Amino acid sequence: MASPDQHVSSLAKQARELFVVHVGRALPELVKACETRLANNVDQHGPAREMQERRDVWVAFQKNQAAWLNNSRKALQRTLLPRFSPSGGGPQSTPGRLELLAEGAIDDQIMASRLAMRVLDLSSTELNELRLRIQHLEKRQELPRGDVLLPDVTARILVDQWLDAQMSREGWQLVQDALAPVLSQKMLEAYKSSNEFLVSSGVMKEIDLNALVKRVPGSRSSGGAPSARTGKEADHQPPGQDHGGYGGDVGGGPSGASRDPGGDRAGAASQMRGARGGVASSVMGVHDETRLMTGSSPLARARMRAQGVVGRLKRMLIDRVGGDFESTQIIDTSPRLRQAIQHVAPAVAHDVPMSTGSGGGGVVMSLDASHVERAAVALRQRTTELKQAASTPTEKAIIEVVALMFQSILAEERIPPSVRVWFARLQIPVLRVALAEPEFFSALQHPARRLIDRMGSCVLGFESNVSSVALEAEIKRVVQVIEQYPETGRRVFQLVFDEFQKFLSTYLSEQGSASRFVSVAQQVEQKETLSVQYTIELRKLLDDVPVRDEIREFLFKVWVEVLAVASVKYGLKHEETASLKRVASDLLWAASAKPNRNDRARVIQQLPSLLQRLRQGMGLLGFPPGLQDTYIKSVSDTLADAFMSRTEAISQESLDKLSDRLANLEDYLPESGVGDLDLDNGSIEMITGVDASNIEVIRHGGSQPNEAMRAWAIELQIGSWFGLDHNGKLNSVQLAWRSKQGQLYLFVTNGGRCFLIQANRVAAYLQAGLLVPSEDEALTVRATRAALAKLDANPERLLT
Incomplete structure (x- = not known):
């Protein structure tokens, strides 16, 4: 008769086996998605060289797809064996041991990381619950490094087997966008099946999130042994206690990044982080296991923490309101509420004063803090009216949460008042979307969230200057387009988000110096x-x-x-x-x-x-x-x-x-990267004949970056603000431009000073904490966190 410990171990093993079976069944669909994409690429016109490369990739795939499928299935099965390592199948490396990396290993890891991040965007909630159940069964603090349940392990297997099947990295680049959504959906289904199996076996039907929160030594709320109680505060800590995350489309910082031993520079850079928390208290954790889950990218780790925030909101809404928030189906708004929204929307727009003056194609804003307060009061009044018109608890809850989120956005003093007033006018359009698609609250990649986050990240640091006029004018245009097409919902948010991205790609690099x-x-x-x-x-x-x-x-x-x-x-x-x-x-x-x-x-x-x-x-x-x-x-x-x-x-x-x-x-010419470029002000002037006195080329400093930091540098978003600590001086800079080949980054201050930095040096500055994102987390994640705090303090307001 099996002992209790053997039974527990068997359950964890069976859950992993079930997961591998589901992923293995998905492999033919992945092959089909790749085949379709490559076939379509072959038919596209372009330069002769590109067409030949696409044909070569297609021929190689036709020849080797069966080997890729079979070897990937075998590699997945091998992960169930003891001491499996995804990068080689042998024992895991000793932490801290120096090892030689094969040529291209970093590129392979980055490719796998990007695929893993796509999986995480869709399935992080299910994965986190499965992770907690497995850890509970195996009485461990974190999953093993090569655990097949971690998305980067499966992603790395697919990449490695692709290359082992004599197919190229360039070919992978051609298929990854087609492969990612299929794999994400199938891994989500695999996580759900494994969770359902464990729940049916009596394993943690209710997950105790508060007991599993990880805290670092020295926190005021030190972590004790896991308990059986269920807490509401798994993702919420008092001010100063929460580490935060960098969800959405903004750059995020790694936990535990090394600092310049000089002290003064490190301390000054730390001050530029704003109200940054002192300890890590996310359900997702911030230790090695989390880093592995996100494919070694700090930005992905931050998204994981952000997913913990929205995940807790989703659980709260499901617990208090019902299953509408579990579904991704469109929900019909009740006629009475629909009529009330149509009546309220023009009134809200009227409460936001129009801009005055114009010149040179730009718009000069004349809005200040008093207008923000006026808009906030109006929106609170409209919220009360809408909740009275609501017919179901779901509608009341959605109205309240959206209202709390926009209260937080309107209170964000780092955003200029003129922009906050335009954000206020988005509350009703966002409410329409949230009522139809409750997944808005749990999906970080929802276009409405992405648009607000992107606009917010770009306006955190600017002052009243020429470039801000153009940016404010674009934000105004975006809001007015959304108001003009109220019934299109998600589609219009996606449309204007894409347009705003295109605007950012050119406008910053065309302003001033x-x-x-x-x-x-x-x-x-x-x-x-x-x-x-x-x-x-x-x-x-x-x-x-x-x-x-x-x-x-x-x-x-x-x-x-x-x-x-x-x-x-x-x-x-x-x-x-x-x-x-x-x-x-x-x-x-x-x-x-x-x-x-x-x-x-x-x-x-x-x-x-x-x-x-x-x-x-x-x-x-x-x-x-x-x-x-x-x-x-x-x-x-x-x-x-x-x-x-x-x-x-x-x-x-x-x-x-x-x-x-x-x-x-x-x-x-080869298309591969060329490494560091030999740049200085003298070479710039010699090549271009332009006076380079107002541009500084940063060639030294920082610490030797690892592949995670290089991946993070690639993820930095145009328009985001950073604190740059260079030569003992702190600068507030905005990423204005990245070259087409990704070799050079241009950061600009409000005063017009330009810093030209190569990609490898950007990664080095990120690792040393000398280049620090101004945002700890995305605007809508902060707003969600603030809404959760108010609902925790007064849960009755959700349905009244």
């Missing part, structure tokens, strides 16, 4: 990227060509720089750029042995022109005459040896191939 420096940064990135890529391609070209070291060194150290600067200055296809490419071909020909009299005569005839062109090219780099003479002497000595046939000969066929490749060099 940023406008000039974005153009500069684009040229700098293009030049530096071309230099690296030209070098890579030139090395390939000359691998099997007998070229003297002096000529090889000149081409790699000097002439690739000349070609890159010329490509930026004149254009890739300009005649001057093409002429400089021909100089490279002519130099290679001249440096080869010349046993033929006609060839020697040709060298004598062309040499003065060739040397003059070499000097012109070096002039583009700003080389002084003395440095030019040094290189010219080295080249001339080699050409003299070639004239005497003291160098090796290059066949005419090889020269013709080299000339053709050099003439069309950019067609053969």
Whole structure:
């Protein structure tokens, strides 16, 4: 007869096996989704090179899809074996041990992390409940690192097996958007099935969230042993006790990020965090297990914490009102309430004064704190009227929660009054959506939430200047579009959210000093990227060509720089750029042995022109005459040896191939990243000819970033505000622009000072706490947290 402990262990094992069975059954659907996406891609028109790449990916998938499916199923089964590690199948690594990473391992982890985050967006509530039940059964504080229940484990298996099946990372990029929604839905169903199995087996039918809250040492409310009581305050702590999260679309900070040992800078950067809490008290936790669940991305960990807040609101509404909040179906609003909303909406709009004045296409706002208070009073009155018109407890609860959320938004003093008044006018449109779709309260990615969060994150730091006028005008336009189409609900919020994203992608980079420096940064990135890529391609070209070291060194150290600067200055296809490419071909020909009299005569005839062109090219780099003479002497000595046939000969066929490749060099450039760029103010001025005195290139500082920090840097949103601690000075900066290749970031202060930072350095500053998001969590998450606090204090108000 099995002992109680054996029975408990068996239940946990069966839950994992059930989960693996469900995910395994979903694999054919994942294959089908990938196949459909790739087939559609093949039919799309585009540059010849891209079309060929898409065809190659399609052919590879057709050949290897069965292997991917079967090996993924086997890998999932292996996770049920003891001591499984998703990255290799062997024992787990010892914490703190230094290990070598295989080439591409970080890229693979980032790809898996992105897929895991998509799963978390949909299924974090079910996953969290399953996690707590398994931990309860196994009497452990956190799940093992390679536990198959963690989304990043399944995601990493799919990525690894894709690559092991001889398919490329580029191919994965083409299919991931099609694969993610299918996997998210199937894993949600798998989590639900495992939870239902455990509940039917008598495991934690009611989850004690308060007892499982994790607290760090030194908190005023120290954590004790788990108890059997059920608490309402699992996600709510008194002011100063809550760590918060960075949900929605804003950048979030990692828990326990290292700080600059200098002390003053670290302390000052810490002050810029605002009212940041002192301890971690989220149901999701902030330790290693949570980091693994989110694919190592701090932003994803923050979303997990934010999901804990909205998850508790959902549970409260289900407990107090009923099952309407469990469903994702559209709910019909009662006729009486619908009529009341139609009557109230124009009145609310009337209570918000219109802007006055205009100029240059912008709108000058004339709204202050008194208008905010007037709007708040009006909305409270309208809320009372609407609750009286409500016909069901569900309607009353939705009206109350939305009203509490907007009370919090209107009280956010970091947002300018003129913008808060426009946010007030969104309360009725948001109420319409929430009444029809109660999932608004639990879905962080709901377009209404995303729009409010995105607009809120962009206005936390600006002052009354030219750029803020344009942003306020866009927010006004967004609100008016939503009011104009009240019946379209979610669709109109999604539409204006996409439009607002497009607006942000251009408007910040076109304002003030940023406008000039974005153009500069684009040229700098293009030049530096071309230099690296030209070098890579030139090395390939000359691998099997007998070229003297002096000529090889000149081409790699000097002439690739000349070609890159010329490509930026004149254009890739300009005649001057093409002429400089021909100089490279002519130099290679001249440096080869010349046993033929006609060839020697040709060298004598062309040499003065060739040397003059070499000097012109070096002039583009700003080389002084003395440095030019040094290189010219080295080249001339080699050409003299070639004239005497003291160098090796290059066949005419090889020269013709080299000339053709050099003439069309950019067609053969690799698309991979090029690492750190060699940037400074001097190189910027040399490349672009623009005074760079008001732009600061940050090249040093921070701590060596890991892959999680690199992933976090990629997730930073244009328009978000940060505290930047650089050279002992604190700056409030806004992310205004990110280059197309993701190599460069431009941060701008209200005073017009620009900071140009490479992606790797951004990650280093994030890790060291020298670049700190101004928002601890998204606007709607803060509003939800505030609403929960008021409902905890006075739960009767929900239905009265």
